[in-house]
Amino acid sequence: MSHAATHDQHDDHHGAPKSFFQRWCMSTNHKDIGTLYLVFALVMFFIGGSFAMLIRAELFKPGLQLMQPYFFNQLTTMHALVMIFGAIMPAFVGLGNWMIPLMVGAPDMALPRMNNLSFWILPFAFTLMLSTLFMAGGGPAGGWTMYPPLSLQSDSLAYVVFAIHLMGISSIMGAINIIATILNMRAPGMELLKMPVFVWSWLITAFLLIAVMPVLAGAVTMLLTDKYFGTNFFNPGGGGDPVLYQHIFWFFGHPEVYIMILPAFGIISEIIPTFARKPIFGYKAMVFAIASIAFLSFIVWAHHMFAVGLPMGAEIFFMYATMLIAVPTGVKVFNWVSTMWGGSMTFETPMLFAIAFVILFTIGGFSGLMLALVPADFQYHDTYFVVAHFHYVLVTGALFAIIAATYYWLPKWSGRMYSEFWGKMHFWNSVIWVNVLFFPQHFLGLAGMPRRIPDYNVAFANFNMISSIGGFLFGASQLIFLGVLIHGVWFSKKKATDRVWEGAKGLEWTVPSPAPHHTFEVPPVIHDDELAHGHVND
Amino acid sequence: MGQQHDAYFVPAKSYWPFVAAVVMFTTVFGAAHWLNAEPGDAGFGKTVLTVGVIGVLGMFFGWFRSVINESLAGDYNHQVDTSFRMGMMWFIFSEVMFFGAFFGALFYIRMFSVPWLGGEGHGTLTHQFLWSDYAASWGANGGNGPEHAGGAFSTVPAWGLPLLNTLILLSSSVTVTIAHHALRAGHRGKILLFLGLTVLLGALFLNFQAHEYIEAYKELNLTLHSGVYGSTFFMLTGFHGLHVTLGTIMLAVIWFRVLKGHFNKDHHFGFEAVAWYWHFVDVVWLGLFMFVYIL
Numbered sequence: 010m011s012h013a014a015t016h017d018q019h020d021d022h023h024g025a026p027k028s029f030f031q032r033w034c035m036s037t038n039h040k041d042i043g044t045l046y047l048v049f050a051l052v053m054f055f056i057g058g059s060f061a062m063l064i065r066a067e068l069f070k071p072g073l074q075l076m077q078p079y080f081f082n083q084l085t086t087m088h089a090l091v092m093i094f095g096a097i098m099p100a101f102v103g104l105g106n107w108m109i110p111l112m113v114g115a116p117d118m119a120l121p122r123m124n125n126l127s128f129w130i131l132p133f134a135f136t137l138m139l140s141t142l143f144m145a146g147g148g149p150a151g152g153w154t155m156y157p158p159l160s161l162q163s164d165s166l167a168y169v170v171f172a173i174h175l176m177g178i179s180s181i182m183g184a185i186n187i188i189a190t191i192l193n194m195r196a197p198g199m200e201l202l203k204m205p206v207f208v209w210s211w212l213i214t215a216f217l218l219i220a221v222m223p224v225l226a227g228a229v230t231m232l233l234t235d236k237y238f239g240t241n242f243f244n245p246g247g248g249g250d251p252v253l254y255q256h257i258f259w260f261f262g263h264p265e266v267y268i269m270i271l272p273a274f275g276i277i278s279e280i281i282p283t284f285a286r287k288p289i290f291g292y293k294a295m296v297f298a299i300a301s302i303a304f305l306s307f308i309v310w311a312h313h314m315f316a317v318g319l320p321m322g323a324e325i326f327f328m329y330a331t332m333l334i335a336v337p338t339g340v341k342v343f344n345w346v347s348t349m350w351g352g353s354m355t356f357e358t359p360m361l362f363a364i365a366f367v368i369l370f371t372i373g374g375f376s377g378l379m380l381a382l383v384p385a386d387f388q389y390h391d392t393y394f395v396v397a398h399f400h401y402v403l404v405t406g407a408l409f410a411i412i413a414a415t416y417y418w419l420p421k422w423s424g425r426m427y428s429e430f431w432g433k434m435h436f437w438n439s440v441i442w443v444n445v446l447f448f449p450q451h452f453l454g455l456a457g458m459p460r461r462i463p464d465y466n467v468a469f470a471n472f473n474m475i476s477s478i479g480g481f482l483f484g485a486s487q488l489i490f491l492g493v494l495i496h497g498v499w500f501s502k503k504k505a506t507d508r509v510w511e512g513a514k515g516l517e518w519t520v521p522s523p524a525p526h527h528t529f530e531v532p533p534v535i536h537d538d539e540l541a542h543g544h545v546n547d
Numbered sequence: 548m549g550q551q552h553d554a555y556f557v558p559a560k561s562y563w564p565f566v567a568a569v570v571m572f573t574t575v576f577g578a579a580h581w582l583n584a585e586p587g588d589a590g591f592g593k594t595v596l597t598v599g600v601i602g603v604l605g606m607f608f609g610w611f612r613s614v615i616n617e618s619l620a621g622d623y624n625h626q627v628d629t630s631f632r633m634g635m636m637w638f639i640f641s642e643v644m645f646f647g648a649f650f651g652a653l654f655y656i657r658m659f660s661v662p663w664l665g666g667e668g669h670g671t672l673t674h675q676f677l678w679s680d681y682a683a684s685w686g687a688n689g690g691n692g693p694e695h696a697g698g699a700f701s702t703v704p705a706w707g708l709p710l711l712n713t714l715i716l717l718s719s720s721v722t723v724t725i726a727h728h729a730l731r732a733g734h735r736g737k738i739l740l741f742l743g744l745t746v747l748l749g750a751l752f753l754n755f756q757a758h759e760y761i762e763a764y765k766e767l768n769l770t771l772h773s774g775v776y777g778s779t780f781f782m783l784t785g786f787h788g789l790h791v792t793l794g795t796i797m798l799a800v801i802w803f804r805v806l807k808g809h810f811n812k813d814h815h816f817g818f819e820a821v822a823w824y825w826h827f828v829d830v831v832w833l834g835l836f837m838f839v840y841i842l
């Protein structure tokens with residue numbers, strides 16, 4: 010993801026970055042900052058992944074084999090926090106940073122210095138959070154949701170809360186930047202309803218981020234004061250209520266899961282038209298569906314709390330509201346399939362991941378619908394069924410979309426084609442092992458195996474062993490990804506053309522590959538036929 | 548530095564963002580150590596925290612100074628101005644949501660958790676099994692929960708200092724608007740007068756709030772430990788007070804900038820941003836006055 014070869018001749022405007030520090034720590038360049046985000050996300054992906062390997066190793070057989078339960082709980086907590094805030098979200102911000110200015114014809118992000126700050130907060134925040142693993146009392150072990158009173162028992166709370174504050178500040182600034190870029194920096198001719206769906210999805214995601222990250226900050230601040238300053242927000246003895254925490258957390262938490270999937274929707278809506286060689290089916294419907302999902306995501310939070318003992322009216326309201334989300338989600342799936350229908354398709358690696366996304370994400374959506382049923386959720390809640398659900402939407406959903414996007418745009422970033430053979434190896438290994446890993450977890454959950462417990466009844470042994478084997482092999486498959494990336498960035502001999510993919514449309518394909526350090530320094534004049542959605546009339 | 552041709556402007560490289568990340572980390576790292584320190588050995592955490600806070604202040608000073616210099620040099624075109632404005636507006640929106648979390652907690656506690664603990668509606672079992680003698684009510688008799696956390700207390704009457712503070716903040720919103728109009732009309736003296744008044748009103752508000760806190764702690768036994776009443780009272784008014792402090796400092800900075808001749812009638816984003824922020828702080832206070840003090 011480096012373009013060292015090109016930046017020298019292009020960076021003269023501001024004085025070429027003389028040193029490593031100048032280029033990477035003082036950057037105001039959306040491409041360099043995007044690269045930083047992506048590399049950071051990749052590192053976090055492997056750190057979080059190593060936690061997952063340890064979890065699956067412990068769960069390989071019934072009984073305690075490798076670690077104490079308390080450490081196991083630290084692993085599940087840290088795995089989630091690292092993957093959500095360290096891998097998935099920064100990866101999307103990195104993709105947004107790289108691609109949004111290129112897609113709307115802007116020279117850079119609207120607020121480039123703040124952009125750099127948004128990134129640089131993250132390594133520090135994660136140092137703070139991960140350092141707790143090496144402290145006397147260990148890391149946080151109460152789950153990524155940090156429910157009190159459990160989460161209040163650990164001394165690591167202060168570190169985690171502050172780390173979350175930092176991540177929140179970073180996300181909010183990143184989101185503000187993206188909104189300002191999209192609303193203020195578009196080149197003349199790039200009307201809102203001609204923007205790529207990816208840009209639309211980020212616009213709406215950024216709104217969600219600004220709306221809910223502060224709420225999370227408030228929730229964890231209350232945890233902090235409850236533990237260290239003697240407030241009683243979550244203590245019934247003082248008139249508070251631990252369930253209050255869950256309400257505030259999930260008011261953040263549910264929009265958060267859409268923060269992790271809407272940009273993925275955007276990515277898939279870019280890739281499928283390219284490889285089906287057809288414009289997206291129902292452009293406006295796609296945009297509208299994203300907007301309605303975002304709206305609905307604010308009124309469904311209590312579906313995470315069905316089993317906590319809510320009043321009946323609330324259970325019913327949240328059940329129906331949740332099921333309503335399936336409608337716009339269904340519209341999206343329908344339109345992706347219709348885009349492929351009758352297209353002249355080819356199956357390069359990005360397209361393979363995109364198709365797997367459509368199928369496997371839909372499975373995750375269906376298990377979500379099952380969980381949305383209050384009486385069913387009384388049984389499924391806090392079992393491996395929930396684990397299976399959210400890994401289908403997050404791994405085969407969000408993560409597959411990120412991987413697809415990486416294959417799709419890597420040639421534009423590096424100027425070299427990755428190895429299609431090894432890309433496909435990566436795909437087939439991933440898609441097979443991810444299902445071996447997560448599909449049996451549905452059965453475990455339905456049979457009653459609880460989540461977040463290091464030991465289990467021998468009745469669950471077979472499925473757990475299968476799941477662990479799938480997990481190890483899925484983890485190993487990601488090393489292929491690493492290899493393909495290293496090769497595709499530095500070593501591949503095959504140069505990428507400017508358009509890269511035969512069917513690709515949109516402004517980002519009109520600039521050279523690799524994209525020069527500065528693009529669109531003068532607002533480009535845009536013609537509708539250069540745009541993927543220039544002739545929208547449905 | 549930035550190329551002026553046509554429309555686009557990209558700022559030059561800067562080390563301030565990186566410095567900002569470092570000092571923010573130093574601050575919270577120190578704070579976390581300090582919170583977990585054994586009684587008597589808070590030294591390390593406190594030192595790091597102090598260094599961090601000084602660093603943050605220095606960073607703000609340095610970063611803003613360089614931005615102001617660039618602005619005075621005429622580097623920022625109309626498009627940059629719009630980006631700044633959007634940035635500030637969405638930042639204020641994020642602040643609204645932050646306060647929203649605490650207001651939400653207040654409403655939930657008053658509408659649900661306290662009545663339920665008193666045996667009403669949905670939460671009867673907790674009441675029956677744990678605290679069957681708890682008669683739920685808000686305020687002095689019951690606002691600190693069934694275990695009377697923090698001991699008996701009385702509340703701050705709305706129609707004393709809080710009312711005065713409401714009037715102060717409302718008038719400060721008027722003065723800042725007058726100053727804004729004066730800026731558009733180019734009357735420097737008038738700006739300085741009314742902006743100065745705004746700063747003074749802000750300081751007066753903070754002064755009265757300090758009095759109120761001292762009275763609450765010393766005479767009313769209303770403290771942070773007074774159950775959820777104390778928690779919501781001090782967290783809401785406290786975060787608001789912090790914002791007033793920040794706003795007052797920002798207004799003061801703007802006052803000095805006006806004194807030095809900065810801003811003109813169509814180039815005064817800094818002024819407007821601070822004015823918006825001030826109005827926002829004002830609106831939050833109206834919510835507080837209503838739901839924390841009166842009701």
Ligand code: HEM
Nearest residue numbers: 266270312313335374377378380381390391395399402403
């Ligand atoms: C059709 C759409 C969806 C529905 C109806 C749905 C429904 C649900 C329900 C009811 C739960 C709570 C289960 C329980 O704890 O008992 C849940 C959990 C979860 N969902 Fe979904 N979901 C949907 C889509 C998604 C998407 C798109 C994502 C993320 C990309 C997602 C991520 C999660 C996560 C992370 C959890 C578990 C949180 C935790 O307890 O740690 N869901 N979902």
Ligand SMILES: [Cu+2]
Nearest residue numbers: 263266312313
């Ligand atoms: Cu949800």
